Amino acid sequence: xxxxxxxxxxxxxxxxxxxxxxxxxxxxxxxxxxxxxxxxxxxxxxxxxxxxxxxxxxxxxxxxxxxxxxxxxxxxxxxxxxxxxxxxxxxxxxxxxxxxxxxxxxxxxxxxxxxxxxxxxxxxxxxxxxxxxxxxxxxxxxxxxxxxxxxxxxxxxxxxxxxxxxxxxxxxxxxxxxxxxxxxxxxxxxxxxxxxxxxxxxxxxxxxxxxxxxxxxxxxxxxxxxxxxxxxxxxxxxxxxxxxxxxxxxxxxxxxxxxxxxxxxxxxxxxxxxxxxxxxxxxxxxxxxxxxxxxxxxx
Numbered sequence: 001x002x003x004x005x006x007x008x009x010x011x012x013x014x015x016x017x018x019x020x021x022x023x024x025x026x027x028x029x030x031x032x033x034x035x036x037x038x039x040x041x042x043x044x045x046x047x048x049x050x051x052x053x054x055x056x057x058x059x060x061x062x063x064x065x066x067x068x069x070x071x072x073x074x075x076x077x078x079x080x081x082x083x084x085x086x087x088x089x090x091x092x093x094x095x096x097x098x099x100x101x102x103x104x105x106x107x108x109x110x111x112x113x114x115x116x117x118x119x120x121x122x123x124x125x126x127x128x129x130x131x132x133x134x135x136x137x138x139x140x141x142x143x144x145x146x147x148x149x150x151x152x153x154x155x156x157x158x159x160x161x162x163x164x165x166x167x168x169x170x171x172x173x174x175x176x177x178x179x180x181x182x183x184x185x186x187x188x189x190x191x192x193x194x195x196x197x198x199x200x201x202x203x204x205x206x207x208x209x210x211x212x213x214x215x216x217x218x219x220x221x222x223x224x225x226x227x228x229x230x231x232x233x234x235x236x237x238x239x240x241x242x243x244x245x246x247x248x249x250x251x252x253x254x255x256x257x258x259x260x261x262x263x264x265x266x267x268x269x270x271x272x273x274x275x276x277x278x279x280x281x282x283x284x285x286x287x288x289x290x291x292x293x294x295x296x297x298x299x
Contacts, residue, residue, distance in 0.1 A: 014062055025093055029089075122161060136174045142177035
């Protein structure tokens with residue numbers, strides 16, 4: 001190549017800003033901000049992955065040959081920390097940038113992949129993969145696929161099929177493995193083939209008391225309810241108590257608490273003597289007593 005040709009080639013440009021605008025990735029990131037309180041490290045990593053894909057697209061457009069980026073991921077964290085929601089938005093970003101065809105998310109667990117008798121696992125796993133092609137396959141509690149204590153367990157067959165597909169079809173399928181951090185680490189140690197195929201590890205931290213209160217307020221508003229001042233005070237007392245109890249699941253526990261408060265509110269209204277004249281405020285307001293009846297406050 002002559003010096004002049006090289007100079008002309010280097011002068012060719014790519015409108016990264018325009019491509020970013022056309023991809024609507026910012027809208028997806030904004031949606032993620034609205035949907036999920038906190039999670040700053042996770043949101044930052046999603047932005048970084050989006051930037052990587054945009055730059056990769058620019059490089060390919062300018063004829064810079066390179067291996068397509070590996071997009072399989074691992075999401076670790078406790079229940080209710082937003083892993084599934086982030087996976088949904090990640091699927092949107094990948095679709096908008098042209099890395100997957102359809103952008104849908106198929107969420108599964110071990111029971112969807114592993115059969116109970118010989119010859120049952122392979123067709124089950126392949127059927128799930130077929131549905132997920134062109135999108136994202138989200139495997140929750142992925143470590144349950146591997147049960148070394150059971151020599152006759154069929155999970156290993158599903159693992160081998162997944163590993164093959166993750167390698168051979170990575171241009172048409174993104175796999176996200178999710179679960180508790182400590183169990184996922186053991187799983188990766190036992191199955192190094194998964195670790196070598198996963199480029200992005202995102203850890204989802206637990207929410208703080210303030211973040212959980214903000215999440216609860218968002219959930220209430222989304223369902224066209226309001227918390228009375230007394231109910232807000234009780235909720236702020238409820239959260240640290242619930243966080244110390246067994247089976248706490250972050251945002252999921254907030255949703256369950258509010259669902260039970262709505263149930264108590266409905267029964268409170270139904271038992272009123274003047275229930276023939278319920279106002280909009282009656283129907284939309286959760287009172288302190290609706291929360292105080294929770295087992296969290298008993299004893």
